[in-house]
Amino acid sequence: MKKVTVKCPATVANLVCGFDILGMALKEPFDIMTLKLIDEPRILITNKDDYNLPTEPEKNVAGVVLLSIMEKMNKGIGFEVEIEKHIKPGSGLGSSAASAAGAAVAANFLLDSVFSNDELVQFAMNGEKLASGVKHADNITPCILGGVTLIRSIHPLDIVKLNAPDLFVTVVHPQIEVKTSDARQILRKEVLLKNAIKQWGNIAGLVAGFEKGDTDLIGRSLEDVIIEPVRSILIPGFDVIKSKSKEAGALGGGISGSGPSIFMLSKEAHTASLVETIMKETFSQLGIEYKTYITTIQKSGVELIS
Numbered sequence: 001m002k003k004v005t006v007k008c009p010a011t012v013a014n015l016v017c018g019f020d021i022l023g024m025a026l027k028e029p030f031d032i033m034t035l036k037l038i039d040e041p042r043i044l045i046t047n048k049d050d051y052n053l054p055t056e057p058e059k060n061v062a063g064v065v066l067l068s069i070m071e072k073m074n075k076g077i078g079f080e081v082e083i084e085k086h087i088k089p090g091s092g093l094g095s096s097a098a099s100a101a102g103a104a105v106a107a108n109f110l111l112d113s114v115f116s117n118d119e120l121v122q123f124a125m126n127g128e129k130l131a132s133g134v135k136h137a138d139n140i141t142p143c144i145l146g147g148v149t150l151i152r153s154i155h156p157l158d159i160v161k162l163n164a165p166d167l168f169v170t171v172v173h174p175q176i177e178v179k180t181s182d183a184r185q186i187l188r189k190e191v192l193l194k195n196a197i198k199q200w201g202n203i204a205g206l207v208a209g210f211e212k213g214d215t216d217l218i219g220r221s222l223e224d225v226i227i228e229p230v231r232s233i234l235i236p237g238f239d240v241i242k243s244k245s246k247e248a249g250a251l252g253g254g255i256s257g258s259g260p261s262i263f264m265l266s267k268e269a270h271t272a273s274l275v276e277t278i279m280k281e282t283f284s285q286l287g288i289e290y291k292t293y294i295t296t297i298q299k300s301g302v303e304l305i306s
């Protein structure tokens, strides 16, 4: 029986100004998934963590991705799946994307790489649709391709892998719940032209900064005048962490995906660690439990480990 184990990285969607179109993969945290190919058309899911996620395939993020792959293959195959999540659901670190992308990539390994990366992103987006109600690829794509990615369009799918600089990423996950669906619902449907101009200047600057390896340009472009002013209200301590981190030398950062996690980019390990202290102090003072990571950009996506 064919069997593979994969490591599925956490991801930071949006990268501040690029709502739904930019994302990057992190070295830590990551999930582990093991898939077995079976010759019966069924899916059996086992959770090897304490998150108590549904195991019925049609209610499980990995399950719906595998169902769409089985439908496409149209032959009597199925999968046994073991999921060991370390990326907490609802953290804003691409937990659902890790399950969705992990399932798609692992299944493709088992099926002798019959599908292209674009097809894997399409399959995996079914998982995002189940988790948040909307098909978005800004976590899925960096999770599958690694590094920093741009989703120029979903219909038709047009993805671009960008250069990823060697930066440190400090992340704090305050243990409060922000549902992606809620964090999307509160957004205004219209934007002012003057804000749109600022935003697309920042997106273009950020993409150019990544491509040129210009870290100062990256820092200047990490500004969001459309989404962050609305969503940051849901995250206590956000403004303090952002301003103090920049004072301490961080390039910049913001909400990771739809939150509540916050990320900051730094050039030096020393700065990344000062930022971690600021994050810890802020949430301790607020009496909110938290978890922090100091990590880097993961250059490859979902990886085969055995």
Ligand code: HSE
Binding pocket: 013, 014, 019, 020, 021, 092, 094, 136, 138, 139, 180, 183, 184, 257, 258
């Ligand atoms: N781009 C999405 C959002 C990511 O910000 O709603 C959610 O994981």
